[in-house]
Amino acid sequence: MRRNCLIILAFVGSLVTPAHAQQGPKGPQDLSSLTIEDLMNIEVTSVSKREEKLSRTASAIFVITQEDIQHSGATNIPDLLRMVPGLDVAQIDGSTWAISARGFNQQSSDKLLVLIDGRTVYSPLFSGVQWDAQGVPLENIDRIEVIRGPGASVWGANAVDGVISIITKKADQTQGGLVSGGGGTNEQGFGTVRYGGMLGARGAYRISSNYSNHSHLPDPSGQSGEDAWNALRADLRAEYGLTAKDSATVDISGYRGGEGERVPTVTSISPPVNQVLDLRQIFSGWSILSRWDHVFSARSDTSLQVYFDKTDRSDPTYGEGFSTFDLDFQHHLQWGTRQNIVWGLGYRHIGDATQGTLRVVFTPAAQTDQIFSGFLQDEIAIRPDSVYVTLGGKLEHNDFTGFVFQPSARIACVANEHTMLWSSVSVAKRTPSFADIGVQFTQFASPGPGGLSVVAVAFGNPLEKDENLLATEAGLRREFGDRVSLDVTTFFNHYTGLRSTEPGAAFLESDPAPLHIVLPFVFSNLLHGETHGAEVAVKWKISNRWTLSPGYAFLLMHMHPDPASQSLQAGFAMEGSSPAHQAQLRSHLVLPGQFQFDVSGYFVGRLPAQNVPSYTRLDAGMTWEPGERFSFSLVGQNLLQDHHLETTNPDLIIQSNLMKRSGYAKIVWHF
Amino acid sequence: MKMKRKAHTSSGLSRAAALWLALLATVCCASGPVAWPAAAQSSEPTEYQVKAAFLFNFTKFVDWPESVFADAHAPIVLGIVGEDPFDGDLGQIVAGQMVKGRAISIRKYRFGEDLRHCQILFVGSSEQMHIPNILLSVQGASILTVSDVDQFADSGGVMQFVVEQSRVHFIVNWDAAMRAHLEISAKLLALARVINRTESRGVN
Secondary structure, X not given: OHHHHHHHHHHHHHHHOOOOOOOOOOOOOOOOOOXXXXXXXXXXXXXXXXXXXXXXXXXXXXXXXXXXXXXHOOOOHHHHXXXXXXXXXXXXXXXXXXEEEOOOXXXXXXXXXXXXXXXXXXXXXXXXXXXHHOOOOHHHEEEEEEEEOOOHHHHOOOOOOEEEEEEEOXXXXXXXXXXXXXXXXXXXXXXXXXXXXXXXXXXXXXXXXXXXXXXXXXXXXXXXXXXXXXXXXXXXXXXXXXXXXXXXXXXXXXXXXXXXXEEEEEEEOOOOEEEEEEEEEEEEEEXXXXXXXXXXXXXXXXXXXXXXXXXXXXXXXXXXXXXXXXXXXXXXXXXXXXXXXXXXXXXXXXXXXXEOOOOEEEOOOEEEEEEEEEEEEEXXXXXXXXXXXXXXXXXXXXXXXXXXXXXXXXXXXXXXXOEEEEEEEEEEEEOOOHHHHHEEEEEEEEEOHHXXXXXXXXXXXXOOOOEEEEXXXXXXXXEEOOOEEEEEEEXXXXXXXXXXXXXOOOEEEOOOOOOEEEEEEEEEEEEEEEEEEEEEEEEXXXXXXXXXXEEEXXXXXXXXXXXXXXXXXXXXHHHOOOOOEEEEEEEEEEEOOOEEEEEEEEEEOOEHHHOEOXXXXXXXXXXXXXXXXXXXXXXXXOOOXXXXXXXXXXXXXXXXOOXXXXXXXXXXXXX | OOOOOOOOHHHHHHHHHHHHHHHHHHHHHOOOOOOOOHHHXXXXXXXXXXXXXXXXXXXXXXXXXXXXXXXXXXXXXXXXXXXXXXXXXXXXXXOOXXXXXXXXXXXXXXXXXXXXXXOEEEEOHHHHHHHHHHHHHOOXXXXXXXXXXXXXXXXXXXXXXXXXXXXXXXXEEHHHHHHOOOEEOHHHHHHOEEEOOOHHHOXX
């Protein structure tokens, strides 16, 4: 393994040295003879600054910009993430999504770290993300930075296969008022109200609230899937410059919502009855975050962040509530002329309380986990402006598996102004969630020998260990003239200690009555495997009015049970639950008369283990912006088919429904 | 691409690595010169070509104290800190130009270097996070700081480009220009949006 990595690094390095000086194709425009008045009258192609620069970041980063958000027609964050090549977004029902990077997609996808303004939003209960509760108004989002591959040397455990960082606009960028609203066939009604003002000469604030109401989706038989949902949310942000060198930020948010869900469950042990219940789940939560940034000098600055986050969720079969307190300190300094150092210390306390039923029980019902962490990252300019090496590592201690060390080494080579190559080797770990340790999940009951019922139950394992990843990545970013940019990433991941469910010895149980046989499946770490693949993102500005953004992702997964494992199906179930091929094409066209026309097509390959056929999703939208204050848009989603299935959700937590063709109209007013 | 399922790790691992290397090689071959469609050519100026021409024009309409130049022939130094968005265009525009008897030279900086040896400092958007630091580090020096990062002039920068209705405009922070001992011509000010103007000091 190590030898392979060295070969790859040497290979990348050898490609970098012949830095051929390549000039852009544009002819030299003699603008120097023009006066300022002339210059002020030239119409320019306004392109996002972020797209223009060839980022030096030595990882597979994709940034969803404000323009991308406006052009996407998406009304929620999961649908926005479909545009990132290498992310797999599968909607389960109206309010539930399975999202992962580079494989392992399921409702409880647990290897992806998601942050909103620096606050982690994955559930410590199952390490996954409840996307219905992350309804930040899209109008407030500045950008979404998606890193595929490990980010663990900075972000810590669970940043295994990717990091999604949702960054909202600063309060001083959202001054004045905004009202937006709309409705349609599936998105029955949605709206956002926002107002921003100044706090004296040195500060700014913003307050916003948004609501959405969604209709039922069809179930696989074509009947109503009983999964309508709604959510109400409010956000407040304030920034204040305390002194010339100090600034403070406060972010407060709260939300509440309810959603229908179809829950497959055992309703009676004897006689054995398995039913799908139509239930209603209520979710709510709030958080407060504050950050203090201090600048010592041009070469040194610090940031201290503290937040508290409370989340509750319940339906008639189950209830959970957890609170997170997090303290995070970071110091950035330039050391000498060649080293850029960031180090930090963190503390997190998570407490949770659950309420179980026959279907799902946690043991213990309430517990806590404390995480202490420290990280150091040093970017060294080996050859300034061309070769940068970044070494970093994070050391964490948690209550379940003790010390966890996650190092990484990255190299970035800027071959010339238009070409950049990078490669990395990193270690990342997923620490056990509360569910991995102590869940008891009753899956189904069936008639058994001697008139006794047999009940299959998945059990958490108090001895559950970390899942480990050794990731090797390499990538290329290149610009061809002014109008075409290319970003290619390849990766080879080696996993050990992946969670498997091992059949245990059947036993008799009398509580709950009557006496029945329990067929246990116990979480263990007896699976290993490799994944490899490539992701390509292209942006082609065909003309000033037309941009095409094709993308493609390829993924191969090979999972193997350890010799001690008796779980024969686990490998295939994992390999066949993520699409091998995904492709997309997004088109943005500016039409005369302040009209814009957007079309996005997404192809997702089949999921053999779930019997889900491949599908192509087509969204289209027309926007009219008669001035700076108003915009009107009409959007159609899933236009190609009446309905399609994206996953059968083998987790058995809820039943999946079909995505249907839909449309909505929207109006935005700035004042 | 067709792959056989591999039985076990060691050979599977090296074969997978070989496949990965092959992919990488494909990627790297793609990095050679490739003929792209003719549509990739453009004739109208880009945003940054226009901004480059603005920067050149600023040298004509701003006066620095003589003391900032080593001698009567020292060039006007146009610094760029962070990633250079001008893609060589700035160099082409200022090449061979003489302003007030001085040539114009371009100097690129990385964040953290001493930035005080230039007369105009363009702060690239890559340095957005470092703007307070950068402004602090050139405090007291006679430098025309320019950027197109939002709120740059509000945070103490001298000039900020804004694109409005596809045209490039600029904001001047009067107070910041005064503190840097820059004399900005009335002609330039008339075209700018001026903020933080303290009338008591008057206009030259």
